[in-house]
Amino acid sequence: xxxxxxxxxxxxxxxxxxxxxxxxxxxxxxxxxxxxxxxxxxxxxxxxxxxxxxxxxxxxxxxxxxxxxxxxxxxxxxxxxxxxxxxxxxxxxxxxxxxxxx
Numbered sequence: 001x002x003x004x005x006x007x008x009x010x011x012x013x014x015x016x017x018x019x020x021x022x023x024x025x026x027x028x029x030x031x032x033x034x035x036x037x038x039x040x041x042x043x044x045x046x047x048x049x050x051x052x053x054x055x056x057x058x059x060x061x062x063x064x065x066x067x068x069x070x071x072x073x074x075x076x077x078x079x080x081x082x083x084x085x086x087x088x089x090x091x092x093x094x095x096x097x098x099x100x101x102x
Contacts, residue, residue, distance in 0.1 A: 041072055060086055066093070 023031035044050070050064075057067035060078055066089050070078055078086060 062086065062089060063093075 021028065022035075045053075053067055053071070054064050056077065057064050060067065060080070062070075062078070067078065070085075070089065
């Protein structure tokens, strides 16, 4: 039987006094492209784009991060007509909040 990870285990390399490579015991050829893609995707957009996204997110009742993540994952801007998807994002937010307090 496999050992159940501790609640605080994130599966990544240790954070304190770790002297190994940043990818831990995993494959660097997987870690490094993902790290570069993450940095590129979350690079700060121009001020105008950021304000536009923030305005749209607030009108839809989402956070800037939720709206931007949806845009990055799905490749489309959410509209008022996407009420079902917006409700799904809000339900996921409530589940995350509950899971964080465990």
